[in-house]
Amino acid sequence: MSTPALEITDLHAWYGESHILHGARLVVHPGEVVTLLGRNGAGRTTTMRAIMGLVGKRQGSIKVAGQETIHMPTYKVARCGLGYCPEERGIFASLSCEENLMLPPALSGGGKGMSVAEIYEMFPNLQERRHSPGTRLSGGEQQMLAVARILRTGATVLLLDEISEGLAPVIVQALARMIQALKARGFTIVMVEQNFRFAAPLADRFYVMEHGQIALEFEARELAERQTMLNALLGV
Amino acid sequence: MALYGVLLLAGLAAPFVVYPVLMMKLLCFALFACAFNLLIGYTGLLSFGHAAFLGGAGYITGYVIQSLGATPEIGILLGTAFAALVGLVMGWLAIRRTGIYFTMITLALAQMLFFVWLQAPFTGGEDGLQGVPRGKLFGLLSLQDDVHLYYLVFAIFVFGFWLVRRVIHSPFGQVLQAIKENEPRAVSLGYDVNRFKLLAFVLSAALSGLAGSTKVLVMGFETLTDAQWTMSGTVVLMTLVGGMGTLLGPVVGAFVIMILENKMGEIGSGLASVTGIEWFNQLGESVTIVTGFIFVICVMAFRRGIVGEILVRLPKGKSSTG
Amino acid sequence: AASAQGTGPVRIGFITDMSGVYADIDGQGGGEAIKMAVADFGGKVLGRPIEVVTADHQNKADIAASKAREWIDKGGVTAIFGGTNSGTAIATAKIAGEKKRVYFNMGAGSSRLTNEECTPYTVHYAYDTVALARVAGKAMIQRGDKNWYFLTADYAFGHSLEQDASEIVKSSGGKVVGSVRHPLGASDFSSFLLQAQSSGANVLALANAGGDFVNSVKAAKEFGITKKMKLAGLLVFINDIHSLGLKDTAGLLVTDSWYWDQDAESRKFAQRFFAKFKRMPSSIQAADYSATLTYLNAVKAAGTDDADKVMEALRKTKINDLYTKGGTIRADGKMLHDMYLMQVKSPSESKTPWDYYKQVAKFSGDQAYNSLAESKCPLVKK
Amino acid sequence: MEFFGVPLAALPSQLLLGLVNGSFYAILSLGLAVIFGLLNVINFSHGAMFMLGAMLTWMGLQYAGAPYWVMIFVAPAIVGLFGILIERLLLRHLYKLDHLYGLLLTFGLVLIIEGVFRSIYGASGQSYSAPEALSGATDLGFMVLPNYRAWVVVASLVVCFATWFVIEKTKLGAYLRAGTENPRLVEAFGINVPVMVMLTYGFGVALAAFAGVLAAPVMQVTPLMGTNLIIVVFAVVVIGGMGSIMGAIVTGLALGVIEGLTRVIYPPGSATVVFVIMAIVLLVRPAGLFGKEK
Amino acid sequence: MSDFILETEHLSKEFKGFVAVNDVDLQVRRGSIHALIGPNGAGKTTCFNLLTKFLTPTRGRIVFNGVDITGDKPAQIARRGVIRSFQISAVFPHMTVLDNVRVALQRQLGVSYRFWMRDAVLNQLNDRSLDLLEQVGLREFASELAVNLPYGRKRALEIATTLAMEPELMLLDEPTQGMGHEDVDLVTSLIKRVSQGRTILMVEHNMKVIASIADQITVLQRGAVLAEGAYDEVSRNPKVMEAYMGVEASELEGAH
Ligand SMILES: Nc1ncnc2c1ncn2[C@@H]1O[C@H](COP(=O)(O)OP(=O)(O)OP(=O)(O)O)[C@@H](O)[C@H]1O
Ligand SMILES: Nc1ncnc2c1ncn2[C@@H]1O[C@H](COP(=O)(O)OP(=O)(O)OP(=O)(O)O)[C@@H](O)[C@H]1O
Ligand SMILES: [Mg+2]
Ligand SMILES: [Mg+2]
Secondary structure (H helix, E strand, O other), X not given: OOOOOEEEEEEEEEEOXXXXXXXXXXXXXXXXXXXXXXXXXXXXXXXXXXXHOOOOEEEEEEEEOOEEOOOOOHHHHHHOOEEEEOOOOXXXXXXXXXXXXXXXXXXXXXXXXXXXXXXXXXXXXXXXXXXXXXXXXXXXXXXXXXHHHHHHOOOOEEEEEOOOOOXXXXXXXXXXXXXXXXXXXXXXXXXXXXXXXXXXXXXXXXXXXXXXXXXXXXXXXXXXXXXXXXXXXXXX | OHHHHHHHHHHHHHHHHOOHHHHHHHHHHHXXXXXXXXXXXXXXXXXXXXXXXXXXXXXXXXXXXXXXXXXXXXXXXXXHHHHHHHHHHHHHHHOXXXXXXXXXXXXXXXXXXXXXXXXXXXXXXXXXXXXXXOOEEOOOEEOOOHHHHHHHHHHHHHHHHHHHHHHHOOHHHHHHHHHHHOHHHXXXXXXXXXXXXXXXXXXXXXXXXXXXXXXXXXXXXXXXXXHOHHHHHHHHHHHHHHOOOOOOHHHHHHHHHHHHHHHHHHHHHHXXXXXXXXXXXXXXXXXXXXXXXXXXXXXXXXXXXXXXXXXXXXXXXXXXHO | OHHHOOOOOEEEEEEEOOOOOOOOOOHHHHHHHHHHHHHHHOOEEOOEEEEEEEEEOOOOHHHHHHHHHHXXXXXXXXXXXXXXXXXXXXXXXXXXXXXXXXXXXXXOOOHHXXXXXXXXXXXXXXXXXXXXXXXXXXXXXXXXXXXXXXXXXXXXXXHHHHHHHHHHHHHOOOEEEEEEEEOOOOOOOHHHHHHHHOOOOOEEEEEOOHHHHHHHHHHHHHOOXXXXXXXXXXXXXXXXXXXXXXXXXXXXXXEEOOOOOOOHHHHHHHHHHHHHHOXXXXXXXXXXXXXXXXXXXXXXXXXXOOHHHHHXXXXXXXXXXXXXXEEEEOOOOEEEOOEEEEEEOOOOOOOOOOOOEEEEEEEOHHHHOOOHHHOXXXXXXX | OXXXXXXXXXXXXXXXXXXXXXHHHHHHHHHHHHHXXXXXXXXXXXXXXXXXXXHHHHHHHHHHOOOHHHHHHHHHHHHXXXXXXXXXXXXXXXXXXXXXXXXXXXXXXXXXXXXXXHHHHOOOOEXXXXXXXXXXXXXXXXXXEEHHHHHHXXXXXXXXXXXXXXXXXXXXXXXXXXXXXXXXXXXXXXXOHHHHXXXXXXXXXXXXXXXXXXXXXXXXXXXXXXXXXXXXXXXXXXXXXXXXXXXXXXXXHHHHHHHHHHHHHOHHHHHOHHXXXXXXXHHHOOOOOOOOOO | OOOEEEEXXXXXXXXXXXXXXXXXXXXXXXXXXXXXXXXXXXXXXXXXXXXXXXXOOOEEEEEEOOEEOOOOOHHHHHHHOEEEEOOOOOOOOOOEHHHHXXXXXXXXXXXXXXXXXXXXXXXXXXXXXXXXXHHOOOHHHOOOEHHHOOHHHHHHHHHHHHHHOOOOEXXXXXXXXXXOHHHHHHHHHHHHHHOOOOEEEEEOOOHHHHHHHOOEXXXXXXXXXXXXXXXXXXXXXXXXXXXXXXXXXXXXXXXX
């Protein structure tokens, strides 16, 4: 088995005083799509932020393609080929839609990114609104932009936090197709999702978080038999 | 509460222990700092123009007492009213912007007033407005005697302090806190936040004015020092050192800073004789440098201020005094 | 509080600006001058040791006043010497007056000290704005520079300088063709100067001080004003000239009460001072020295440090030392002494460092200062 | 022929002089804007840095015999490094907090820096004269303009517009603007934000120092030369609004000119005119002329 | 008075030439739950911003209870009883849950500027506050600081404070956004509950929520009204399917 694209062991994270992650572990193999499930406040976003080194304090081990990153500053972590799409989208007001799209530099660590043309094809709204200031876009448009932005950089491991949030069903479906396309192109993807139905058909494996720990891990094919347990954990 | 009782007694006994004039001056600045704290501590607005109120009120009070022969209480009243008025105009302009802009605007407007005082004929420019008589309170009680005056000043201070405390624990205070916590939400609840901020600003200005007016009575003169931007800086420092958003903090801060400013020389030579380090003798000539360091240290390591630090160490519940 | 009287050391409290804008013209240098005087006097008077305490008032009248009070009430200070900044000076003078202590002032220029605000215990020792203005006015008119234009700092100090000077100019047959007022601490003077230039006057009187003065002179040089007009600085200290350099100031006319190089005696003092501070003493610092001797002599003469007796003695003495010859102290507290109009040397004329002035005119005290008749001091019985 | 009582002939010269002051305002407010942008700190010590620039220029000549043309590069460099040091040791620890602390810290620094220089060099100032190449004046017909003043205008305009171009038109600028909003996220894209911030502060104060160097020959070089100036510049910044770099530059120049005119039309008002304008602007356009606040 | 509490006529908003809201005639029936749906960028939030005057319309008028409020200021509109909740939760974090509600109630008391009064006078509001908290099931958290509440509960608290204003018309922008299923259900039922005697206009992407509580739906597309009607009517409308719900709509319904 090749070295995992992302390997997290015994990860602890803090926001100021409050201890959020208590020894989370996670393994993602190259080309895999993994989904983090969990209730609000379970710690999924925190996990992602911890990977990027955006939390107050973190502890444990995070290996990206076998390289330990726990002590790296955020920008170095990113250069290991990680692309992060934050929950709050983080569109820049002072940059136009297009400038937002072009902002993240191509990552040396990464492989081939998508071309701007391909991206516009996938998200027509963006092309239409290309010159208006980033935050003037609608909630959904901003969401699209946030995702599109990291597809350009050639990051091979994508961390997507609730990307289907606040999107019209049609767009959600488009995103689903996109994820499949990306997977086909060999991207490694970690998704945080509330929208179980959206995640279900896409993911190879699932992790369920509870109180800052991984409560459950299972393969896509086990989905059926795990259903009841999931309902208990997520209240689906 | 018990604490307040003790402080009250201490205040009453003070003139027989401490040098009354110094004590009065301290009280004036303590009141000034409390007034300032009402703004920064409970609305989060940092004004860098409070000298305008201290100095402005001072000049007006001094002028009406000296040239128009007004009695002290009238003088103080007019001075305070004037400060409130200036506060109204200044606030009305500055409130339009928040955060750092607010700070810069207050600073600029205060500087503008400084030039007005500098150029106005009756202020005597850098000679200052000199020889303001203490007069007779209500035309009866002579304030020539330091102790008499002291108790007047003390009463004024207690009143000011009480008022600040009341404002904070009033329905108005509640809304202020709400605004400080989440302004857009306060708006959507139908509050006209700017008017609340403005009222807070005016209150703070008026109390600062009260401090300024009282100070003139104590010192017997008013000079540009009180109207200069450095004074605005000093009051910020006092509040910072004592503890922003704590009731007693500003008082403590004011005492500390004032004593430093007045006694730096002695402190320096004291340290020199104790430690035997010659350099300390220069302290007297480096007040600004020392002040600067205090500023930096407070901001870097000591943001809660003296009282704030004490409060966090205290068991919960008692913090009501804070 | 009166404990100090009669017994214990004779204590002089010296309070001035030790850290602010005036620190160079008085400040620690002034304190040192006083200590030198005490030493030269022998360190004792009436068999009692002489002590000097100093404090920095940071140009804050509050602090000056509180210090003075404290010194008098607790510190057993018998006389207070005050330095620069009129605000602090007047405040201190009042306290001293109230508490019956001799108050000498050297640094401050405001003539109010000996007029509206005079007290029986104030001695205004070095100079006042009236004298500066009059000397400049008289001297220049005599030299035939009759058309004046004023560049005036826009506050009380500047106004009174301008007013006093204009009066003299008019009364001695000159005329004032105009004036422009600039704010205190203006960043740039060029536009004011252009106005002066177009006025056609041949004297540009600078009724400002310190940084403002320096900046206006710099700009005047830069814009070639100095080619067409004579610059007269109404309140200039040698330190200002030093900070401007002779290149920019050559030919400038200034009034002052003392110049370090005026005679052997003052040169001797100046060298001693220079050894300590690496700069020559200002007229104020010389006055500090002189005032100390004057005071101590008076104490000796009076046989006590009691303020009233000392003042009596002071009013009787004629002051003869390196600072002034035949200086006298008037009922209103003004010390009358010679004043000078100096011209700044050109770089070529200047032989040694700090060799800056040549004397062009000298006025005796009663020519320079306002007369008792003019004095607004209530103590002066008319 | 008159204009507000100003002989029309005098007008162009006064405008030109205004421009000279304006260019000082422009550089200073520009520096403030750049720093504020990325660090969200109003650099109260900007005036002190201006002073440092001038003092260093003088010290360079005094102690090292380094001429103006050397110091015009060296002084800003040194101050820039000093700024970087400050950012590293102090400011850096305040970003998480309310922006006001940044202001308070830099205010404290002002007191220290000025205090130290005052106790070493005194307050009465040092003499510094313009370099030979720029001494003398040119007759423009309507006025005689000292060459040095002309140089001031040119130099500052060049610097200002270069800065503007970098920030508004280059990729680096895009990083800066993005970092201004959400530094952590920009960092998560693989950009070394901490260094970016550090350099920005360094650059910002270097601008101030540059202004200081330009000022050395025309203003009295003293430890206090920055203090009053900076308050006016704050007003300028409020008028312009921190929204845009261009805003800072244009407002700076414009106010210089306006102030210049007031010196002729109504001299007593020249100290306060900028503040008055600020008040008016706040009334009609609270966000400032170029401000981008909601 | 007409049975429409809120009506807009030719409501339009342009941003530098770009038409975000285009000639919209909304009619919200009194006492109903009216949903506003549509693709991203359709102009829903903008509509809300217009109705609450956070933005000023380029064209058209807004009529509330027969009164033209097109010219009002945000605060005025709030006082008229049109209260809006934000896309992100909006509470006063460092005040207790009780105080959060009290601050909202306090305004009607009219003592808010009385800085000389003891805040004890506000205690008279406690009962009222508590039963509002009751309604949203937060009573037992009354003395908690708002920060410490989990996300869903923060939302509930926000609704409680909104209720405190006795709104006639509540505008909810994606009230269930970013919520786990539990919270979604909690809030949905909450909205249903509080809709008694009120009118609610909401933007929502969660079809399940819409289906379960919306009486009337307006579908926006490119700023213009695409369709209107009850849920099953609209959801079968081919145009809507194509533009918004997509082919798998029926399947997706169950999704959330
Ligand atoms: N900046 C912060 N400071 C303090 N606590 C935080 C911060 N951000 C999140 N938390 C807390 O950390 C816990 C986990 O938050 P996180 O955002 O990871 O949850 P989540 O699984 O992403 O849920 P959701 O995104 O659906 O809200 C929550 O209890 C939250 O309150
Ligand atoms: N202030 C603005 N300036 C320019 N364009 C804007 C502005 N606000 C919104 N828009 C544009 O108007 C359109 C409608 O925006 P709006 O936020 O109303 O969409 P929405 O219906 O809320 O979408 P979503 O469901 O994604 O939130 C979008 O295309 C957006 O880009
Ligand atoms: Mg999350
Ligand atoms: Mg929206």
